[in-house]
Amino acid sequence: MPRRSLSATYRLQLRGPDADPHGRSFTFADAKAIVPYLNELGVSHLYLSPILTAPPSSNHNYDVIDPTEVNPALGGREGFEELAQAAHEEGLGIIIDIVPNHLGIDTPKDNPWWWDVLTYGEESRFNSYFDIDWSPGNGADGKLGIPVLGSPDDINAITIVPIDEDNAPAHVEGSGEPCRFLLDYYGNYFPVRPGTEGDDPLDVLSKQRYALRYWRDGVIGYRRFFSVNGLAGIRQEDPVVFEHTHRVLRKLIAAGFIDGVRVDHPDGLADPFGYLSRLRCVVGDHRLLLIEKILGNAEPLDPRLDVDGTTGYDALRELDGIFINRAAEKSLGAIAQERSESTWDSDSYESAIVALKRDVATNELAAEVRRLARAIRHDNWSTIGRDVTDEELTLTVTDVIAHMPVYRADYLSLSRLTSTVIRKMAHDNPERSAALDLMTAGLMSYGEAWTRFAQVCGAVMAKGVEDTAFYRACRLVALQEVGGSPGLFGVSAAEFHLLQSERANLWPRSMTTLTTHDTKRGEDTRARIIELTEIPDDYREFLSGLATRAPAPDPATSLFLIQNIIGVWPSSGRIDSQLIDRLHEYATKAVREAGLHTEWTDVNEEFETSIHEWIDSLFTEETAEFITSFVQKIASSGHIVSLSRKLLQLLAPGIPDIYQGTEFPEDSLVDPDNRRFVDYHLRRAALAEIREAVELGAHVSSPEGPSVDDIPLLPDSQARKIAVTAVALAVRRERPYSFIGASYVPVFAQGPAAHHAIGFARGSRHTDVDVVVLVTRKPLELERSGGWKDTTLSLPAGRWSDRFTGERYSGDIALADLFHQHPYTVLVRDTPSLPDESPR
Known part of the structure; x- marks a missing residue:
């Protein structure tokens, strides 16, 4: 069957049986089994978590240990191809998640490339693959520092063992002579380079090109993913590394199995722009290419990036924000002040995150900051700052990073941000002028220092904000999602509409989301x-x-x-x-x-x-x-908010993603809670019940026919949410020309309760709008104020049908009538005029 136009994705979290204490799994075969259900639900693409080989115990697979093969724990290459074929037969596409920034090294013997580097050091052919600090001043006397020891005395716990079938490491064909002995540290093995064997473990260790260090010493000889010691950064800026790590992707695309790619954490790369340009050549212009780019408030996505958009955290912030009652900001701030000594408003929040980021840069990411400072000195071509001590430079670099308001500022749209921060710091701290001059001179070389500054800024932001501040701020924790800010209390209707219009015009294929594997709380x-x-x-x-x-x-x-x-x-x-x-x-x-x-x-x-x-x-x-x-x-x-927001997301500009299971109400918290197994038997049965009760195809149900309230066996909340999901997806599938590359027109009600309605109209740019979406916000306040009263909506010309009730309208409608069954509606024009072209 020909693949359908891109309309909506469904995210699936894959895992093998060793990743669950009860031996449960969700593999390619399990995904294949629900393909018919997902087609019936109405999505156009399956969106898979990483598929390359990760440790069997991984429940997320972002810790890839072998990027040259499809994960055997998930079913391997054969299982993936069977899934893709099944999806394509149903007309569904496949989007995969790739992890270019890092590889898993937690168990060194399982990663053949890392093991080769540990064995042969700078002579390894994989040395250039990893972002390793071999410099004499790296804290490990020029060796590769590995922060693995639990205490300084643990160095004495290391023993020498021969290689056997139980501890045999992965080996790369064509590498040097394989090891015959290992250094054993409580079951974690490290290689003994051939020719350095002996009887004394410490003597043997001293002859290796790596150094095992006490983890609190902060000696870390490689760039990490944030501060995770078990994830080592790789150098995608090297064409050899790019080609080797993307070989499987090339083959799967060439074979026709992949229809889109999601890129994890591009901000960690040395050159995101260059990487994504090369990746676009691999993916092709007609396949979807999305990036997990975390945008700050009012931060635009760089238009030079050859991508279709982000993974949707920016949309999540907007969709949540429009339902927040902004009038409660001071009241909730006062409650927070009483209990946490902070209102967590924008000013207090900004002060808090500067301090937290400074602490992260000084402690957890001190190794990365020290390496950056050395790069600044190295890249400084002038005589500026020669009298600045290492301590002064490190402190200054730390403070600049702490004040950077975005993940990384080397994108075109943020080109003046770094200079603005440095200028303000120079004004406020004249005693730092020499160190700031040195830092500026080093960054202006646009060499290693400039690159590392961008990379470290993102890591410090993530650790200081997402992983710390978001667990301290307590005014309204719903604000604390990736890309969000506890200091920004809601979104106005005007701001919401402007942001949706911008997405419709600039990034119509960008993803939107409400829940992901990384959200702190489910939708x-x-x-x-x-x-x-x-x-x-x-x-x-x-x-x-x-x-x-x-x-x-x-x-x-x-x-x-x-x-x-x-x-x-x-x-x-x-x-x-x-x-x-x-x-x-x-x-x-x-x-x-x-x-x-x-x-x-x-x-x-x-x-x-x-x-x-x-x-x-x-x-x-x-x-x-x-x-x-x-x-x-x-x-x-809360349920009304959930349904209304879901409907907005599914029909607003962008490509809506449905995170696994969220077509039902779900109560997830942060990972691993949000990666629990989903009962698809129940959802499949629910969808079948709904299709019997409410026609979701091209024809609407009769006004006298059954509604979702009549569906047997299902709790009302489950029935309503899967019905909202299926109806919206059906409308998108029927009228693709009204959504991607289509117009966005704000819809405003008139009357005393107009501010409780938020909505928009969609349609092809070549014809009039033919879909109207309107939902309720602040429902409790609406109830307290006496309901909709004489609030009305003026519809565009034509006859319009409510896809939930089957009722037909035209002209001016009283919202009390429009919302008499449900606090939301999707109205479609009865006889849409088709445009001359459809979206790609």
Whole structure:
């Protein structure tokens, strides 16, 4: 069957059986089994997590250890081809996720390229593949420093063992003589280069081209993915590396199995622009090419990049923001001030992240900053700054990085940002002028220093903001998503429409999303948390009552955690052991990431125990009933927000992605919680029930026919969400010309409650609009103010059908009538005029 026009993607998280303690898996074969269901749901493309070989225990596969083969744990090349063929037979395309920035090295013997470098050092033919610091001043006397020892004394725990079938490392054909002995550090093996064997482990270790170091020493001889020691950066700027790491991709594209590519973390690369230009040549102009580019607020995507757009975090921020009641900003800020000594408004948040980023650059990423400082000195062609000490330069570089407001600033659209930051710092800190001059001279060479500055800025931003600040800010945690900002409280209707129009005109094939494998909270969890902005006074009263019933060991931590707990708490009040376990696991991760009272590397057991005891106290009968009664105040309105936002996402400009399982309500928190297995049997049955109850094809249902409320066996929330998803996808599939490369026209209601409606019209640029979308926002405030009253909507000329109810309208409609069954609608013109051309 010919592949359908690009309209919507469905993200699948693949994993082998060794990645799950119960031996469950989701492989190519499992994905193949749900292809008919996904076709029925209405998507056009499957969007797969990384497919190249990762450790069998990986539950995400971003830690690729062999980029030259398709992951055997997922079914290998044969399994992937069978999946692709099955998808193509159904008319669906395949998009794969690639990881060009790094490779997994956590278990050195499993990565043949890394093992070869450890064995032969600079003589290895893979030496140039990795971004390794062999300089004499690298802290390891010019050797490759590996931060693996648990304590300084652990050096004495290393032993020598012969290679056998249980510990045999991967070996690359054509490399030098393979090792016969290994250095064994508690079951983690390192090579003994042939000719350096001996009986004394420390003597043998001293002869290797690597140095095993205590992890707290900060001696790390390679660029990492952020601060993850087990992920080593690779040099895609080298054409040999690019060709070798993309060989499988080339073959799969040439064979016709791949229809699009998503690029993980391009900001980590030395030259994202050059890399993406080469990748576009591999992918071809007609295949989708998306990048996981995290854009700051008001940061544009560089128009020079030869890509179709981002993976959608920018859209997520906009779609969440339009449903936030901005009038509650001060009230929630005051609550946060009482409990965390910060309002977390834009000013206080910016101050906090500068301090956090400075701390990250000084500690977790100190090795990368020191290497950058050495590069600045090396690249300085002038006599400027010769009297500046290493300490002064490092401190100055750290402060500049801490003040950079974006991930990396070497994109054309941000070309003046670095100079602006340096100029302000020079004005505020005249004593730093010599160090700033030296830094500027080094960066202006546009050599290694310029590249490393861009790479380190992104890593510091990610660790300081996403991995730390987002676990401390507690005004409204729904704001704390990748690309978001706790300091920016919502989006106005005008801003929302302008941003959608920009995407429609500049990046019509950019992805939009509401949930990903990296979101801190799933879409339905955030929707309920957003509804706290509708009842700030009730929320304050609830917090006071909760503090009386279940006093917390730390006010700021409890304020952060309770919002997440509200987001996932069952409105029925029925708590199971699985939810309790999930909340304990989440709390452990949250408090360690925040790093205020405990850390991953310095666990405060007393504090963590107190937090877990507090969480357990929430499940006592009286307290649980108190929480349930509060959650019930916002459960229904949270569901309305979720459905309305879903409908906007599915029909707004861009290519909507549906993260696995989110066609049903889902209550996920941060990974690994958001990577749980999905029950597709239930979803398949639900879709079948809906298709019996509501016609989702080219014809609408009769107004007298059954509605989603009548579907048996399904909870109302599940039925409604999968119906919203299927209806929207059906409209996109029927009228592709109305969405990609199409017009975007804001729709405004008239009347006293007009601000509670948000919507738009879509249509081909060659014809009139033929789809109108309108949804409800701030539903509790709408109810308190007496409903829609005489608020109306003026439709464009023609007869329009509601795809949820089958009712037909024209002219002016009372919103009380339009929304009498559902708080959202999709209206389609009965007889659309087809344009002369369709989107590619």
